[in-house]
Amino acid sequence: MHGRSLAFIGSLLLLPAALVIHALPAGGSSGQPAAFSTLDEQSCFTSGSGESFMKVCTSTDGNVVRFESPAGSEHIAVGTILEGYQLCDNLFSGSPVLHGYDLGFTESGFKASKITQPGGPNTFPLTIVQTTSDGDYRLTQKFSRDATEHDFTVTMTLKNLGSTTTVDIDLARFMDGDLDGDPSDDIYDHSANSVWGRDVHALSLTGLTPGLRGVTVESFSGRSANPGLCGVADLPVPTSPGDYVGNVSYIFDSMAPGARETVKLVFREF
Numbered sequence: 001m002h003g004r005s006l007a008f009i010g011s012l013l014l015l016p017a018a019l020v021i022h023a024l025p026a027g028g029s030s031g032q033p034a035a036f037s038t039l040d041e042q043s044c045f046t047s048g049s050g051e052s053f054m055k056v057c058t059s060t061d062g063n064v065v066r067f068e069s070p071a072g073s074e075h076i077a078v079g080t081i082l083e084g085y086q087l088c089d090n091l092f093s094g095s096p097v098l099h100g101y102d103l104g105f106t107e108s109g110f111k112a113s114k115i116t117q118p119g120g121p122n123t124f125p126l127t128i129v130q131t132t133s134d135g136d137y138r139l140t141q142k143f144s145r146d147a148t149e150h151d152f153t154v155t156m157t158l159k160n161l162g163s164t165t166t167v168d169i170d171l172a173r174f175m176d177g178d179l180d181g182d183p184s185d186d187i188y189d190h191s192a193n194s195v196w197g198r199d200v201h202a203l204s205l206t207g208l209t210p211g212l213r214g215v216t217v218e219s220f221s222g223r224s225a226n227p228g229l230c231g232v233a234d235l236p237v238p239t240s241p242g243d244y245v246g247n248v249s250y251i252f253d254s255m256a257p258g259a260r261e262t263v264k265l266v267f268r269e270f
Contacts, residue, residue, distance in 0.1 A: 039065050039081050039104055042115070043122045047147035054145070054269070056152045061113050062128040062141040063104040064175075067203060069150050069269040075177050075203045080105050080224060082176035082245060085156070087137060088230035091168040091251060096230040099132045103174055103227050109133050136162045139171075150269040153208075157262040160255040170230060172249040173265055176220055177203040188217045188244040189237045195246030202270050207248045209263040214249035 044057040050071055057066035057077075063084045066077040076083055086101035087109075100109025109132055116127040128141045140157040158171055179186045179199035186197040193212050196204035207215070216234040220243040223232070232247060250263045 039063075041065060043117070043126060045122065045124075045145055045152075047145075052147075054147055054150050056145060056267070058126070058128075058143060059104070060115065060128070061102050061107065061110070061130065062143075062154070063102060064152065064154070064267060065104060067152070067177075067267060067269065070201070073180050073201050073269075075179050075181075075197075075201070075269065076175075078178035078181055079183050080176075080220075082174060082220065082224060084174055085139070086172045086174070086228075086230070087132065087139065087158070087170070088172075089166045089169040091170045091230060093168070096168075096170075098228055098230055099134060099136055100130075101228055102130075103223070105224070106227050108228060110139075131161070136160070136166070152267045153264060154266075155262065155264045157260055158252075158255075159260045160257055163257050165254050165256045167254045169252045169255055169261075170249055171252070171261070171263065172214075172247055173205060174223065174245055174247050175203070175205040175267070176223075176243075176245045177205075178243070179203060183220070183243040185241040186244060187241055188235075188239045188246060190215045190217055190246065193248075195248060197244060197246065204268050204270065205246055205248055206266050206268065207250065207263065208266055209250070211250060211252075211263075212248065213251035214247070216247045216249075218245050218247065219243070220245050 040059050041057040042060045046055045053071035054069040059065050065081050068074045081104040084103040087099045088096045090097050110130045114129045126143045130139045138159045142155040144153045177197040179197050186199050188197045194204050194206035195215050196202050216232050218232040223245045252261050
């Protein structure tokens, strides 16, 4: 683990609540905003009723686009849906490279998804594979749930498809939880490995795999206006009531050609 990565996260705490690390647009585009993506619900997984009800939906690209639990309390499919992932490398060089992102409402830098789901939509196992448009990385996502614990787990495996070793690779997951159906009165907080928003109910995103290198909270307006920037400043927590995005980042020191890294994250209503 690089000591500099800890310094990087710590330095963000001292900066204003703004995105602080710039990157080239994914796929080498001109920097124009990416087109809005279709927020499809490729699969939905439903269990229980009343207080034990849980419904989670995923998109064709592996975004978590709906999380309702208990019945009548929706936490993600509210207003602009912002949930997904981002891939950057050379993070500490001063010129990080953005290879791709998909935040639900907007995306750039990934080719079309390949879905493996032997039982058809709305069943497990579900595997979604994407390759970055530049051909440098492959991202594989697998999904599972624990209806009793109100958990929904995403396992993300990243493979270096290139011919050279890459360094300081940042695989981040973003969650704009708009708790209990409205976006403007949530209070966000985080620990070393988990970020959560709360209203009447709460929704958390937790990194389960050792080696987690950054958990932060940023404003919804900051991330939605700048979806393709690598790195964020961490807001003081607990926040005042508002609209926020929680981020969990795994930063890998290096990946040789053909190397893989796998991390597991879990969404939980409580």
